[in-house]
Amino acid sequence: MKLVSWNVNGLRAVLGKGFLDFCAGIDADVISLQETKLQPEQVNFTIDGYEMFFNSADKKGYSGTAVITRVRPLSVTFDHGEEVHRHEGRIITAEYEDFYLVCCYTPNSQDELKRLSYRMEWEDSLREYLCELDKVKPVILCGDLNVAHEEIDLKNPKTNHFSAGFSDEERGKMTELLAAGFVDSFRALWPDRTDAYSWWSYRMKARERNVGWRIDYFIVSERLRSRIKRAEILHEIMGSDHCPVLLELTD
Numbered sequence: 413m414k415l416v417s418w419n420v421n422g423l424r425a426v427l428g429k430g431f432l433d434f435c436a437g438i439d440a441d442v443i444s445l446q447e448t449k450l451q452p453e454q455v456n457f458t459i460d461g462y463e464m465f466f467n468s469a470d471k472k473g474y475s476g477t478a479v480i481t482r483v484r485p486l487s488v489t490f491d492h493g494e495e496v497h498r499h500e501g502r503i504i505t506a507e508y509e510d511f512y513l514v515c516c517y518t519p520n521s522q523d524e525l526k527r528l529s530y531r532m533e534w535e536d537s538l539r540e541y542l543c544e545l546d547k548v549k550p551v552i553l554c555g556d557l558n559v560a561h562e563e564i565d566l567k568n569p570k571t572n573h574f575s576a577g578f579s580d581e582e583r584g585k586m587t588e589l590l591a592a593g594f595v596d597s598f599r600a601l602w603p604d605r606t607d608a609y610s611w612w613s614y615r616m617k618a619r620e621r622n623v624g625w626r627i628d629y630f631i632v633s634e635r636l637r638s639r640i641k642r643a644e645i646l647h648e649i650m651g652s653d654h655c656p657v658l659l660e661l662t663d
Contacts, residue, residue, distance in 0.1 A: 417554035418656035419446040419628060429651035435459055441483050446517035446556045448476035469501040476501040477515050493537035512545045516555035521576035528581060535585035543592055550633035557629050561586045564606055565626040577627060597630040597643040597659050610645050611654045630659035
């Protein structure tokens with residue numbers, strides 16, 4: 413099974429930048445999107461052979477996720493946890509025969525870590541949710557998780573130590589998640605690969621210079637580790653400040 417995840421930074425915008433051609437060419441079984449920034453009534457396209465599920469934020473033009481799948485899920489649910497986590501369209505869970513797919517757009521801690529306390533609540537709630545799912549069947553968590561876990565995962569770790577996405581607190585929550593029985597699929601295959609990033613600032617020609625961060629992931633249950641066939645960052649795909657990431661599992 414081939415799965416792709418991409419923070420498109422506005423689905424309507426990326427539709428004008430070859431998104432449908434990308435979907436046709438990548439030939440994925442499931443494409444998960446983050447930061448769609450639209451409401452369901454604004455979806456004015458279809459993709460042959462695929463079903464589409466959208467979770468939109470209450471606030472228009474903000475956040476949002478989507479799962480585009482040619483394998484019909486057994487069930488699809490939206491959001492997770494307490495009411496506080498259910499207004500920004502950040503989670504879609506699609507249940508398949510032998511795993512749960514959780515498409516996730518993790519809240520950014522913002523400048524000066526203004527939203528860090530909420531982010532910590534989110535992280536604990538999400539980890540609890542994933543562990544409960546994992547008791548039933550394996551889990552594949554994908555999306556923009558808004559954290560570079562280790563120094564190898566961003567170009568300039570020393571100057572970003574207290575920045576949103578690389579604070580000790582955020583990195584610690586990723587460590588807790590992995591310790592709870594999950595695997596970073598990219599690092600499982602490429603433990604030492606450097607200069608492998610999935611997000612670049614629009615400023616200072618960051619993408620051209622490859623001054624980036626790896627904040628987009630496929631995190632899988634430990635018992636799926638042996639099925640990881642391919643884990644890649646598709647850095648050549650343009651259209652957003654993020655690029656897609658890919659996971660392929662053996663049958």
